[in-house]
Each structure stands twice: as structure tokens, then as C-alpha cells.
Amino acid sequence: MSDLLLPRRALLSVSDKTGLLEFARFLAAKGVEILSTGGTARALREAGVPVIDVSEHTGFPEILDGRVKTLVPQVHGGLLGRRDLPEHVAQMTEHHIAPIDLLAVNLYPFEATVAAGGDFDACIETIDIGGPAMIRSAAKNHAHVAVLTEPQHFAEIQAEMEAAGGISLGTRRRLAIAGFGRTATYDAAITRWFSGVNGEVFPARLAIPGLLKQGLRYGENPHQQAAVYADGTGRPGVVSAEQIQGKELSFNNLNDTDAAIEAVAEFERPAIVIVKHANPCGVAEGVDLAAAWDAALRCDPVSAFGGIVAANRVLDGAAAARIAAIFSEVVIAPDADEDARAIFARKKNLRLLLTGTLPDPAAPGVSFRSIAGGFLMQSRDAGRVSEADLKIVTRRAPTAQELADLLFAFRVCKHVKSNAIVYAKGGATVGIGAGQMSRVDSARIAAWKSEEATKAAGIAEPLARGSVVASDAFFPFADGLQAAAAAGATAVIQPGGSMRDAEVIAAADAAGLAMVMTGMRHFRH
Numbered sequence: 391m392s393d394l395l396l397p398r399r400a401l402l403s404v405s406d407k408t409g410l411l412e413f414a415r416f417l418a419a420k421g422v423e424i425l426s427t428g429g430t431a432r433a434l435r436e437a438g439v440p441v442i443d444v445s446e447h448t449g450f451p452e453i454l455d456g457r458v459k460t461l462v463p464q465v466h467g468g469l470l471g472r473r474d475l476p477e478h479v480a481q482m483t484e485h486h487i488a489p490i491d492l493l494a495v496n497l498y499p500f501e502a503t504v505a506a507g508g509d510f511d512a513c514i515e516t517i518d519i520g521g522p523a524m525i526r527s528a529a530k531n532h533a534h535v536a537v538l539t540e541p542q543h544f545a546e547i548q549a550e551m552e553a554a555g556g557i558s559l560g561t562r563r564r565l566a567i568a569g570f571g572r573t574a575t576y577d578a579a580i581t582r583w584f585s586g587v588n589g590e591v592f593p594a595r596l597a598i599p600g601l602l603k604q605g606l607r608y609g610e611n612p613h614q615q616a617a618v619y620a621d622g623t624g625r626p627g628v629v630s631a632e633q634i635q636g637k638e639l640s641f642n643n644l645n646d647t648d649a650a651i652e653a654v655a656e657f658e659r660p661a662i663v664i665v666k667h668a669n670p671c672g673v674a675e676g677v678d679l680a681a682a683w684d685a686a687l688r689c690d691p692v693s694a695f696g697g698i699v700a701a702n703r704v705l706d707g708a709a710a711a712r713i714a715a716i717f718s719e720v721v722i723a724p725d726a727d728e729d730a731r732a733i734f735a736r737k738k739n740l741r742l743l744l745t746g747t748l749p750d751p752a753a754p755g756v757s758f759r760s761i762a763g764g765f766l767m768q769s770r771d772a773g774r775v776s777e778a779d780l781k782i783v784t785r786r787a788p789t790a791q792e793l794a795d796l797l798f799a800f801r802v803c804k805h806v807k808s809n810a811i812v813y814a815k816g817g818a819t820v821g822i823g824a825g826q827m828s829r830v831d832s833a834r835i836a837a838w839k840s841e842e843a844t845k846a847a848g849i850a851e852p853l854a855r856g857s858v859v860a861s862d863a864f865f866p867f868a869d870g871l872q873a874a875a876a877a878g879a880t881a882v883i884q885p886g887g888s889m890r891d892a893e894v895i896a897a898a899d900a901a902g903l904a905m906v907m908t909g910m911r912h913f914r915h
């Protein structure tokens with residue numbers, strides 16, 4: 391027996407009416423009886439499509455301001471009744487329940503209402519009850535019913551019905567999965583919003599909405615599968631960005647680009663961040679993006695090759711010409727002017743992503759990390775240290791220039807994997823030590839990287855001389871700080887809080903360093 395479904399009766403009830411009329415006309419031409427709810431029926435009638443109001447079909451009016459329109463046995467019985475069980479067929483006949491073979495529902499725009507800043511009552515009223523109930527009934531009974539929950543399903547199902555004469559069981563299963571996925575993500579969005587307004591950061595049961603943005607060729611490695619999902623928070627960044635040109639993005643590209651755009655958003659002045667393997671290898675502010683690029687590149691020109699470049703301003707021709715002079719995988723910025731776009735267009739493989747706006751570094755939110763059998767969830771690191779938070783702990787206070795560089799370096803540190811040590815001078819990093827298991831090793835690597843940068847720049851004066859140094863967490867011993875002093879740093883910024891703070895402060899005083907403590911740590915693992 392063929393598993394093709396030839397619908398005879400359809401119920402259409404959609405908030406987003408995109409594609410509705412064409413599909414309804416197609417169904418009507420196929421002789422399908424169309425039932426519909428208030429606004430949908432009105433739209434169909436105005437377009438001349440024959441339609442029966444669901445209230446006329448059920449003999450029950452839409453009541454309670456539309457809170458009850460389809461929550462009646464005639465609808466749910468019509469969707470849920472098994473056509474292959476004589477008892478079901480007999481009961482449906484007994485209770486005057488006509489089978490409904492095709493359901494097209496898209497839900498009240500709850501997510502959009504939240505995103506638009508709707509107040510509590512508006513959000514509550516936009517919680518669709520009847521729609522998800524019908525989707526679940528139809529999806530459960532996919533053996534006999536097709537459920538369409540996205541506007542793009544209209545064209546897909548029309549094409550299949552035209553080509554095959556009906557809707558296959560395989561398609562109905564796929565549609566049912568999409569339907570359950572839709573109601574699950576809808577409820578996840580409601581739960582997230584409701585727990586948020588109620589101050590519950592970690593609700594007892596957590597659902598995370600995910601909308602497939604695209605499949606990826608592979609994951610971190612070619613033997614891993616991967617895809618990228620939007621989480622519905624609307625945070626601007628790598629997921630929301632528009633790709634203007636270039637090859638398909640990879641898993642690692644997305645991860646690194648996220649690190650780059652989140653880091654560059656920290657800075658008020660024109661800034662460039664160059665990322666490799668999720669760590670910045672050069673960060674600089676400048677009078678303009680071109681100057682910032684030059685200074686960021688100088689920090690580690692070897693690692694910058696094949697890197698990810700993020701800018702916090704509209705990219706202009708001057709900056710684009712400099713960036714395009716070396717090979718980069720991805721460039722991301724809020725926007726790019728005509729000149730910049732033309733320059734990048736000559737590099738066919740370069741991926742150019744535009745975000746419109748920058749992510750707000752201070753905005754609340756959560757981040758996740760998967761671990762075996764579960765995941766870790768925490769509020770995002772929205773912490774930002776400013777001058778008022780600093781405690782000067784050494785005899786010498788930092789100069790104004792040192793102070794500016796200290797704040798800059800600590801902001802960079804927040805985006806470097808722990809243990810993080812960052813040397814900076816004149817609003818640019820000059821040595822970065824990332825991800826080492828001991829802080830003194832990170833300090834040594836940062837100093838060594840700075841020597842390499844000095845050599846590459848072909849200058850006599852070591853870049854680290856007169857620099858400042860930032861540490862993402864306290865120095866447990868004086869050795870890391872002494873390594874920084876030996877490299878030429880004159881001032882230090884660190885959270886403080888070690889049992890040996892006094893020893894570290896004494897070492898700073900002995901070396902003539904100015905040191906400030908932030909009281910805030912920026913581990914990044």
C-alpha cells in the first residue's frame with residue numbers, strides 16, 4: 391500500500407502569512423477543504439480562496455479574546471484519530487469529528503515580542519497555546535497527518551504534491567520532527583524569558599532554543615560533524631553576521647571569529663584584534679583602524695598570518711588595503727565602506743563578515759561549556775575594570791600613560807586563555823603569553839614573543855622596554871613579576887588576592903615598578 395497522503399481536509403492557522411495564499415490556492419485547486427481561524431480565514435476570503443471558519447466547522451465560537459479557538463475535540467480529534475483503527479473511526483463518526491489531514495500552523499510571534507522589548511502582559515498574551523497543541527497532535531499522528539510549521543514548508547510540500555501526487559511518510563516524519571522541534575524551542579524561549587523576568591538564572595529544568603543556521607563541512611577536525619545554531623538571544627556577533635564574500639566558514643573559523651569580535655568590542659577607540667586559535671596574537675587601538683592594524687600586526691607578525699581580524703569601526707579603504715596585504719582567514723567588523731569592500735573583493739577566499747552593531751561587552755547573558763554527561767553554565771564575563779576600581783599597592787603610582795596602558799592590557803587579558811600575561815605599550819600589545827599551565831611560563835613566553843616582535847620590527851629599542859604588564863589572575867609568587875621587570879615592564883596590573891601579595895608587592899617596589907590591583911580576575915579556560 392502506498393504511504394502517500396492525499397489530504398482531503400486542511401486546517402490553516404498562521405500568524406506569519408508568508409506564502410499562505412499561494413499554498414491555499416493550490417490546495418483549493420486540488421479539491422482540499424480548507425478550515426481556518428479568524429485572521430487567517432479573513433486573509434483567505436479576501437483573496438477569494440474558499441474557506442470555512444473553524445468555528446462554523448466545530449460549532450464552537452472563538453472565545454476569551456482568541457485564547458480558545460481550536461482547543462476543541464472536533465479539531466484535536468480530527469488531528470489525532472487513527473484512520474487505521476476501526477474503533478477510532480467509529481468514535482469519530484459518533485462524535486461528528488471529521489478527519490483533518492493537513493495542518494499548517496505558525497505560532498504567535500513570542501520571540502519577536504520579547505526581542506522588541508514587549509512588556510510582561512504583552513509577552514504573556516503572545517504565548518500561543520492552541521497552535522502548539524495542534525502541532526503536537528498532528529506531529530504525533532504523522533502516520534495520517536502532515537504538519538507544516540514554517541513558511542518554507544508551503545513551497546516544499548506543494549512541490550512534492552505536484553511531483554508525487556501526495557505527501558510521503560518520510561516527509562511527514564521530517565515535518566513531525568520539525569513540529570516537535572518548533573514547539574520545544576518555543577517553550578524554551580518562553581522558559582528563558584519567564585525565568586529571566588523572575589530572576590531565576592538556573593531554572594530546575596533548562597531548555598536551550600537552537601535554530602540551525604548552517605551545517606558545517608566538519609568540526610574541529612575532519613572526522614567530527616558540526617553545525618552552527620542561533621540561540622535566539624539576538625546578541626550581535628559571529629552568528630548574526632552577514633557573510634559578504636569568501637569561502638564557507640569552518641567550525642574553527644566561527645570559534646576564532648567569535649573570540650575576535652568579542653575582544654575588539656571592549657575598546658572605545660578604533661581598535662583591531664588579530665586572533666589565532668582563539669587567542670589574540672595582536673591587539674591595538676589607534677587614531678584610525680589603519681594605525682591600529684599596524685600596531686596590532688607588529689606584536690606577532692608570524693602568528694598573524696592566516697589569522698582572524700576584527701575591527702570595532704566601519705572598515706575603510708586604508709585599513710582594508712593594509713589588512714589585505716597579508717593572508718587572513720576572516721575579517722569581521724560592524725560594516726565596510728565601498729572602498730574596503732572593493733579591496734577585499736579581490737581576495738576571493740577571504741571571508742568578510744559584517745555584524746551591523748558590536749556586541750555589548752557589559753551586557754548580561756550566559757555561556758555554556760559541554761562536559762561529559764552535562765554542561766556547565768555561567769553568567770558571561772561581563773566584568774570590566776575601570777580606573778576607579780584600581781588600588782595602587784606600590785610606593786610608586788603609575789603615570790597617566792602607564793595607567794592607560796594598564797587598563798588596556800587588562801582588557802586584552804580578559805580575552806586571552808589562562809594563564810594570561812600581556813605586555814602593552816602605547817595602546818598596543820607588545821607580547822602575549824597565553825594558555826600556559828604556570829604563570830611564570832606565560833610571563834617568559836610573553837617576554838620572548840616581545841623580543842621576537844622587536845627583531846621582526848628591525849628596531850633597536852626592545853618593544854617591552856617601558857611597557858606595562860597585565861596578569862589575568864594574581865601572581866602566586868614574585869617570579870612572574872620579576873620576569874616582567876627583567877623584560878622591561880615598568881608597571882603591573884593584576885587582581886591581587888594571593889597569600890603572598892606582600893612578597894609580590896615588595897618585589898615590585900624593589901624593582902621600582904608601579905603596581906595596581908583590580909580585585910577582579912579574568913580566567914578564561
Ligand SMILES: NC(=O)c1ncn([C@@H]2O[C@H](COP(=O)(O)O)[C@@H](O)[C@H]2O)c1NC=O
Nearest residue numbers: 427428429430457459460497498519520521
Ligand atoms: N487559542 C487557540 O485555540 C489557537 N488556535 C490557533 N491559535 C494561533 O492563532 C494564530 C492564527 O490566528 P489568526 O488565524 O486569527 O490570525 C496562529 O499563530 C495559531 O497558532 C491559537 N491561539 C493561541 O493560543
